[in-house]
Amino acid sequence: MTQSRNAGLGLIGPATVLILAGFLAPTVIMAMLSLRDYSGMQGIGTDWTLSNYINVLGDWFYLEIILRTLALGLIVTLLCLILGFPLALYILRVGPLMQTTAILLVIFPLLCNIVVRSFGWMVLLSPRGVINEALLGAGLISTPLDLMFNLTGVIIGLVQIYLPFMVLLLVPALQNIPADVEAAALTLRSSRIRVFFTITVPLASPGIITGSILVFVLSISALVTPRMLGGPTYRVMATQIYDEFMTNLNWPSGAALAFVLTFIALALIWAANRVAAHLTRGIPA
Amino acid sequence: KDLVVGMFGGSFGRAAQTCHVKPFETASGDAVVAQEGNSSQFAAMVRATGGDSDFDVVYIDNSFAAQLAAEGLLQGLDKSKLSHSGELVEGAFGADDHFVQYQWGATALAYNPADFPTPPDSWSAVFDAASTGKVALPDIAGTAGVHFLLAAARLNGGDIDNLDPGFAAIAKIAPQVKAYYTQADQIISMFERGEISIAPWYPDRAAAAADAGVPVAVAYPKEGAIGIKVTMVIPKGSENTDGAYAYVDNALSAEVQKCFAENMYAGPVNTNVTLEGAAAKAVPPEMFGKLYFPDPTKIAANVADWRQRWQREITK
Amino acid sequence: MTSLSLRSLTKRYDTATIVNAVSFDVEQGQLVSLLGPSGCGKTTILRMIAGLLEPTGGQILFGEEDVTKLPANRRNVGLVFQSYALFPHMTVFENVAFGLRRQGVKGVDLKTRVGEALEQVRLGALADRFPRQLSGGQQQRVALARSVAPRPAILLFDEPLSNLDAQLREEMQIEIKRLQSELKLTSLFVTHDQHEAMSLSDRICLMSGGNIQQFATPEEVYFNPANGFVSGFVGSPNQLSGVATEGGVELAPGLRLASNRAQARPGGRVRVTLRQEDLALAPAGQAPGLAGRIALRIFEGASVQYIVALSGGPEVMARVSSRGPQADLPVGTEVVLSIPADRVFVAPEEGAA
């Protein structure tokens, strides 16, 4: 109906205008910039070139970084799901007082500045840090574990940062599932585990997909944590882009990398949405 | 009038308030608006605003200053407006007088006195100590990393035009290196917990950490520490140029230089400054002559390649 | 092949007692209907039997086995939910296949059995639809097929046919009855349709406010209601008040009915229940009885309902066959009403629910 069309435009208009004027327009400037050449001392050139993209996509060094970034994103997302589900279930099942406490404890970590928080992790994870000292003291290990300046450190840090996002999206998603539907599966002789995977998870999939996309996107574009807990040996797209942009001042190359990353991420989001739409095609939109 | 100054934050910002801002404000009556950031951010901002910067004065490392000057984003400095220009060390002005150095720093050696009964006196100490697993190196993302690469090249018979020996030497010890640091915090906490015994680092930061109780001391290698010029520039678009000159000039005066050296262990560039105590040990004025200052244009032109190579050969 | 026994089954929410020490047995292969007013606790009982709700007290036995603490998925019961509770993300086929898969039914076998179950509910053609693409009645039939397909030992139905039209409803009733007796399924059937309850059940459990009022065969419940509540609930009764007399009841001064079912001492105020279908109606003068005149005539298809204003007394409804001789009396006609003495149920006022 034309009426609903008008209402729709009115609703989406302000946000769209903001994004068009505030994001897409500057991005177009950047897109043009990514097609310029650059050399140290001369700065940004005036010639058009595709070399910035060719350099990235034709070089195993970059491709490896891209793959590593995506792998990191997937691992972090998966871990957030694995840890997020029990926590969300706990929050839904526990009494009101503990529920509020738990929710606050989920929100707290978000409030601590990311740089400062990374410092906290360094104190905990370093070879002579709290965790290693405790394990050594307890005699559980004989040499300190390598928890930092490697993949483990980045994952521990990123999962902690993005877990709240997952949990806060899983809770309402699980909450919305009609109890009778799960009960019906139980009476059809499904164990609780099976009910969880065949009924609960599919019905919570809008929230799961949203949470996963969010965590994935955030962890592939995270900068500070990989920097501080991963160290330079563990390079990801975000650190590479930052260095290219801010340290080398090579904006064209940095912009090209940024577009490659964005394109990949949007493609993945699109695919995930497709999958979600397929999985939830029975659920009224 | 307002004077917008882009300066570094944290303890640096506090020292700059004491030594640079306060005296200037009392003397001129202008109000300083300090915006905190780091060199690369200032460089990006000056470039992004394309010759119409908000800043009147910017503190910035000379490599960025040289880059910005080359892109025509900085005002050429009129020495006649800087009363202290004659008192400065040689080479304080650079890039056709587009920047003026107000502080020198260096990449030298920081070590744990407990592990080194006699202070190390050569870059080779880093390579020798690698086998203990208690060495941290600066990553090439920062200035110290570039400098250490140069130092390693020079130690092994190369120079700024031939870094192969440097890459080879570092690649050899790379597997034993405890960590590549990018942030001051990382190295402070590693020294504090005794995880490392030696690392190339900045004397001023190391001295400040030592004051705070971290077990760390500074040594200048005999081959020469790699010098850093920290500069002030006046970007194009400055609205209070007179104020800017007055501010820079004030920062170059002997008392202010001394104040800053004592507060921040900033190497003084005014030849009239004499230091005592901790400051004299951390940034001895006589050391200035022994520093190796690499050519910023060569760095600017090649550093991207070096970084790529470092990432592929050292920190892969 | 198990019998079902409830022993003092009780459910309380806070202070409200929803199910109050209910005990009864459903013998193996029997079908028992739970009948009672809305909110009397029928669904609550079914959910406790299925293991979805923890009883506050009492026991549930399947055969000899106490299952009170057994989790729902280990009970082998089928439950048709009042709200259908279909899996919205699965097609009709997958909904029905769900329980079968749990029993390891696969491949061709699975297809056949799902197909059969869907045919039984006349939905073979809609196997690929999602629940939201079905009408209310279609959804209800899917729910039915889903719980019957795995052939559980005990079947619980919560108003499984309430959204179906008469014809389909009758077909489904026959289907359920056939399945249930062929497979000797022990079944508990909640319905609000007395007709359905009467014609399907071996026993009827009549409840009110969480308490059993009568547990007996349909005939027994209909012809020998245990108390005022039952007589007032079964059939389409007129509920009148009156005063007990020797061997009868007086509805209003002069309006007397003989009753051999009076449970009250003469002179007390009583509640009188007269089933509409028990009242015989004839034009005035043709027979003895209570005099009145037709205030309203309602055509109901097979039957016609008259609302008769008794002279000097209350209004009473009577139902006659629309084929019968009295089907076409116009409003205003003077009539007499008569009723056999054994169909006049009289209970003390306070005893009526």
Added chain:
Amino acid sequence: MTSLSLRSLTKRYDTATIVNAVSFDVEQGQLVSLLGPSGCGKTTILRMIAGLLEPTGGQILFGEEDVTKLPANRRNVGLVFQSYALFPHMTVFENVAFGLRRQGVKGVDLKTRVGEALEQVRLGALADRFPRQLSGGQQQRVALARSVAPRPAILLFDEPLSNLDAQLREEMQIEIKRLQSELKLTSLFVTHDQHEAMSLSDRICLMSGGNIQQFATPEEVYFNPANGFVSGFVGSPNQLSGVATEGGVELAPGLRLASNRAQARPGGRVRVTLRQEDLALAPAGQAPGLAGRIALRIFEGASVQYIVALSGGPEVMARVSSRGPQADLPVGTEVVLSIPADRVFVAPEEGAA
């Protein structure tokens, strides 16, 4: 105070036509029932009238006004949803108050009117509960109160009483009828209960597969079904096949019935519809008719159903009053069945739905 008219109202999903050019009028203050098998499009029609579903074609008029394009909230209709659709976050009181508040009813007035509406559905005591704390029937009654409370000009009911027991159901029917006629509400009432449809409606609209089969008064629909579908749907019919003869039909060799309603030429295969309640049953020899023996006796409360195997023919179901003389015939009794010629509906085989 508006009449309702549908003009060629049509709804298609992809290729499936769910509602096919339906046209009828509901006059001001009338109550029309929509009757038809599950999935025939009843809910779809109501949703289009309420403005919740856009018709593929056709028009909807309220009085003279074409409302086809009017948004739902400007139509002033009440709709009782088949799935209740209560507001889960509001108490029963707030649910009922919702529509009244939209009309600006406030304060004491609001309290009174919500209270009244809740009393009408016997739920005054549960005003502070949330929907999830109610039984199925209680929820349905809240839905009813919610849509009636604002006194809309047009009321649409989607099986509003399907979860209620007989007694409450009858009370609610009377309540609805009273409200509807007092307030002269134009109403469209979907039900699967013929009894309900017949007794409540001014007109019945009988549908099948998206098409109107008959639109007429209850009596007309019952006594003069327009076609084979209608005769087969209304009442509790036996559907038999046979061969048309001159003035009647032959069910099996020798089993003949007279019919003055044959719509087929002699010799053609036909579908014969005999209502269970039209069949008179008597012990063999006491009357003329088709001979058979009782195969099954089902007690239904007010009635008894017999399944009779005709000698050399099909099985036929007959329903008699449980008070009548033939109520207690045991299985195996030889009986004769008779039926008036005007109740034998005969339609060509292909014409039957």
Added chain:
Amino acid sequence: MIARKPSWLLTIVALAILFYMNAPTIVVVLASFSDTTYLTVPPQGWTLRWFEFVLGDSRYMRAIWTSLWLAGGATLLSLVLGTAASYALHHRLVPFRDVILSAVMAPLVFPAVVIGVALLQYVSLLGLRGQPLVLLFAHVLITLPYVVRSAMSSLTGINPQIEEAAHVLGASGFTAFRLVTLPLLKPGLVAGAIFSFVTSLDNVPVTIFLLTPRQSTLPVKIFASVEHGVDPSIAAASTLLVAGTAIALILAQKWVSFSRFF
């Protein structure tokens, strides 16, 4: 969900996860009481001087207030814009749904530094540099995706007939939304609001390029001092922020009432 008490196993697992999530915060809080001038744990000697320092430093306090106002304003604006947009997108009231959805999500994906520089360039071109609202809108841009995403996933869980019922009862689109959809949407919106608040509160890369010279935010101050080693005053400022927001949340809890709709 079927209502049920958590098992002891679930309780232990959940508490362990909660502990893991809060471990670094605990470290930071402890470090803020340390007597040393660098961050260390366990603290060597206890002191409150870093708190005194932060509370006494007007520039610190201004930065904290700026951060809070910015985060609050951006959250409010993105709640309004985002809820409206997600409603339209969910109900397919607009064409090019997938394209718009991608565009809304893009600022989340696009590296923040690049957005920051691009915005500064763009704002300079338009001559809007230094306008205080620019920063606010920039923050809305990066917080909007969170609200849209979480609102959309909550909308999926709401039975569409419930809103229809409200329409039929005479509620206009907006009234029905306000009275029926919004309350049911609350959990999603609360989550979205929390995300957008903390995202804004933590942002450096975009903020630093758009600050006017007189403004600063806490994360920018922290970031600017990292080069020189973080001293406990930063831990103290973070602790203050955590404590302050915690108290605010606990107070707001009555009003927002997490437990009621979760």
